[in-house]
Amino acid sequence: MKPRFEPHCLPCLIGSLPLTDYREAARLVWAHTPEIPLWVQLPKVPAEGITRQFAAGMPGLTEAAGRAMIDTTAAGFEEAVVGFYEEALAVEGGAAGLDGSRFAMTPEAAAGFFELLRQAAVRTPPPLALKGQIIGPVTFGTSLCDAGGKAIFYEPQLRDALVRLLSLRARWQVRRLAALGRPVLLFIDDPAITGFGSSIYIGLGRDEIIQSLGALVEAIHQEGGLAGVHICANADWTLILDSAADILSFDAYAFFDQFVIYRDPIRRFVRRGGTIAWGLVPTLSPEDLARAQGEDLHAQWMEKSAQVAGLGIDREELKALSLITPACGMGSLSETLALKALALTRELSDRIRSE
Numbered sequence: 001m002k003p004r005f006e007p008h009c010l011p012c013l014i015g016s017l018p019l020t021d022y023r024e025a026a027r028l029v030w031a032h033t034p035e036i037p038l039w040v041q042l043p044k045v046p047a048e049g050i051t052r053q054f055a056a057g058m059p060g061l062t063e064a065a066g067r068a069m070i071d072t073t074a075a076g077f078e079e080a081v082v083g084f085y086e087e088a089l090a091v092e093g094g095a096a097g098l099d100g101s102r103f104a105m106t107p108e109a110a111a112g113f114f115e116l117l118r119q120a121a122v123r124t125p126p127p128l129a130l131k132g133q134i135i136g137p138v139t140f141g142t143s144l145c146d147a148g149g150k151a152i153f154y155e156p157q158l159r160d161a162l163v164r165l166l167s168l169r170a171r172w173q174v175r176r177l178a179a180l181g182r183p184v185l186l187f188i189d190d191p192a193i194t195g196f197g198s199s200i201y202i203g204l205g206r207d208e209i210i211q212s213l214g215a216l217v218e219a220i221h222q223e224g225g226l227a228g229v230h231i232c233a234n235a236d237w238t239l240i241l242d243s244a245a246d247i248l249s250f251d252a253y254a255f256f257d258q259f260v261i262y263r264d265p266i267r268r269f270v271r272r273g274g275t276i277a278w279g280l281v282p283t284l285s286p287e288d289l290a291r292a293q294g295e296d297l298h299a300q301w302m303e304k305s306a307q308v309a310g311l312g313i314d315r316e317e318l319k320a321l322s323l324i325t326p327a328c329g330m331g332s333l334s335e336t337l338a339l340k341a342l343a344l345t346r347e348l349s350d351r352i353r354s355e
Contacts, residue, residue, distance in 0.1 A: 004273050005183065005226055005246065006320040007036065007128070011349035012277065014230060014249070015133045015189065016041040016331030018338050022115045030119065032342045036185070036323075038131035039116040043331040050189070051143045053109055054135045057102035057165055058144075059084040070158060071147050081161070088164045098175060103168035113173070120180050129183040132173045136190020136229070137163050137212035138204070143192070153208070163212045167219035174225035186220045187228035187249060188213065189329075194233040209239055217244050228277065232284060232328035234258045241265035241274075249277035251284060251327040253297075256304050263311050270313050270321055278304075279327035281344045289337050294347040301352055324349040 011033045017040050019025045025040040042048050052068050055061055059080035060070040071077065090096035091103060098104055107114050113132070120130060141153025141162050152158035170186055177184045190213065196204050213229065220227040221244070228247030229240045234255045240248045242265055250259055260266070270276070280297050282288035305322075309315040326345055330338040 005129075005185075005275055007275065007323050008320050009322050009324050009349055009352045010035045010128065011345045012036045012131060012185075012323045012325050013038050013040075013342075013345070014187070014232075014279070014283075014326055014329045016043055016329035018042075018044060018331055018333055018335055020044050022111045025112060026115045026119055028339075028342060029116075030123075032346045034123075035128045036131055037116060037120065037127055038133065039110065040112040041110075041133070041329070041331065042112065043329075045111075047109055050135055051140060054105075054140065054166065054169060055144060056106070056109060057084070057169075059161060064147075069145055069147065070152050072158075073147050081157070084161060085164075088168060091168055092164075098168065098172045101168075101172075103165065104172050105169065113176075117176065117180070120182070126180075127182055129185055130177045130180060131185045131187065132177055133187040133189050133230070134166060134170050134173065134216070136188045136193065137166055137216060138195075138209055139190045139192035140166060141212070142195070142204075153204075153212075159208065159212065163215045167215050170216055170219045170225075171223050174220055174223035178224055184223075184225040185228055185247065186225045187230045187247070188216050188245075189230045191230075191232050193231055193239060194235045196236055196239070206239070210243070213239070213245075214243060226275075228275075230277070230328075232279065237262045238265050241269040245274070247275040247277055247323070249323075249325060250279055252278040252280050252304060253282040253288070253300070253327050254284065256307075260304075260307050260311075266308065267311050267313060270308075270318060273321065275321045275323060276308075276318075277323040277325045279325050280304075280348060281326040281341050283326040283328050283330050283333060283337075283341050286333060286337055289333070289341060289344075292340075292344060294344055294351060297344060297348045298351045301348065319352070324352065 017025045029037045062071045142151045174184050217227040226246040229245045230249035232251045
């Protein structure tokens with residue numbers, strides 16, 4: 001049975017910073033969120049595009065016009081699929097290890113992950129928990145296409161392969177982080193879920209989303225991790241609230257009004273011990289971030305948390321089951337604004353915790 005996770009409004013980050021120096025990025029993480037540090041993604045480094053960073057190992061993976069794709073027409077593709085499944089089944093069945101498999105991440109693809117491992121191993125006092133992240137199956141499967149331009153999420157065999165790839169990669173992350181002896185939070189970053197029910201992704205089915213997302217959550221749980229789902233826009237929140245996910249991470253600055261209407265699902269989620277990660281620092285709007293002040297964000301927290309408590313949730317329990325985060329990653333911001341967002345996240349958490 002998983003232990004109940006109560007972060008009591010500690011600050012936590014979403015993933016990316018607008019830097020190219022991994023040690024400097026890690027220094028900023030430890031300076032602002034030492035209780036729950038994460039490994040930093042640096043999208044200014046070409047290998048760390050959100051899809052490319054996690055795509056290694058997919059059968060048929062190639063590159064055309066500077067973009068990753070799956071070439072199902074290439075010679076040897078069927079053999080590559082068979083090899084993929086043979087390796088996946090061997091790992092899932094315990095006949096082969098995750099380390100050294102195609103499902104392990106490399107320093108070339110995720111240098112920030114290995115920097116976190118190095119620093120967390122010698123940190124005194126140790127952190128409360130460690131955070132990792134992985135691209136979600138819907139975002140991965142709708143951004144990676146075949147040679148004809150069709151998103152691979154819509155092709156059942158390729159969707160199954162990408163779900164297995166991401167699930168085993170998630171297990172590898174959790175296993176490596178858990179070896180440091182701290183609880184592990186692994187966030188599934190899946191903003192493309194916002195396309196469900198709209199004309200953005202025609203044919204994006206609810207069942208396929210639930211099944212693919214559920215497989216990643218189950219994989220994280222298999223290794224003893226806590227599974228979060230991060231979506232930085234409006235969505236059908238029942239897809240997360242009614243799932244087995246432990247943490248829901250959302251843009252509470254811009255989309256709170258659309259979130260709070262899910263009264264019964266929110267109430268059930270919190271009552272079963274689910275954590276809400278409140279993205280109250282507006283990193284998706286440089287203009288709003290430039291104007292933002294800690295006092296104003298704290299006033300927002302007071303008003304919005306009161307609305308959620310008004311659904312029939314004890315306010316102290318809600319505070320215990322909350323994290324304070326930026327609305328999204330900061331990789332697209334200027335360094336000046338990213339530093340401000342880091343400072344505001346810490347300040348807001350401290351203000352709430354001192355109430």
